[in-house]
Amino acid sequence: MPKIIKNLEETITNSALDLFRNLDYDEVDMKKIAKNSGIAVGTLYNYFPNKLELYITVLCQSWNDTLYKINNIPHYENDPKLQIKEFISVLYDDVSFRNGMGSYGLSSNKAISADERIIDLKNSIQTTLMYYFESTKTKITKEEISKFFECLLVNLSLLIHNYYEERSSNIQLLSDMFISYLKFKNS
Structure with a gap:
């Protein structure tokens, strides 16, 4: 049986x-x-x-779970810094959990980066980031958001890898970077 x-x-x-x-x-x-x-x-x-199909499915599911968590962060209208810190915290924990899994697909494999589901996922991430920028009254282009997010992910990954035991200070540093960027864009 x-x-x-x-x-x-x-x-x-x-x-x-x-x-x-x-x-x-x-x-x-x-x-x-x-x-x-x-x-x-x-x-x-x-x-x-095949393995590629399964990898893309798993990667998208994992990022969609992250986006779900991010989209359910309470809206702190009077304290965008707190909201940004919570956003960074969720992103930090989920990227840490994935342990670099997405770096293969998003940087070195053309078949993965050209897949419609990955493109849709990147658009969803950009839309989510746009919300955070808009909540701070910052005007920013979609291209700038894409570049900012890639910089954020690289820095986040480096901090996780090199300073794993320092979660709180890493999140604070990334939040401060995000806020500094917003101030720069608003000046």
Whole structure:
């Protein structure tokens, strides 16, 4: 009798996330994902045609979870600095959790960066950032937001990697950078 696993697609994506977080993209293959999911490789291919498709799915799900958390931060109309700090905190914790997983797809693989889901995800991130800039009455272009976000992610990743034990001061530094940028743009 075949083994029945409830929520198999969720089991697969969670297992893949675990592997992609802890191993380089090239170290992960469909056999490892299947084994980590407790299923046969053939079953895995019934859900995902290849590793790239599964990687994009997992990366998008993970970032969509981050955006959900960010979009549910309370609106502090009288204290945009607090709102920015909470935004940075969520971003910091989720990027830390992903452990550099997105860096492969967003920087070195043209197939991933050209995928419509990744493009939609980047647009969603930009829209979310635009909200934070607008709440501070800052006028900024979409291109500037894109560049700012990339700088923020690089700095965030470096701080996580080099100063992992200093979460609070890292978040404060990034928040101060964000606020300084806003002041610069408003002057």
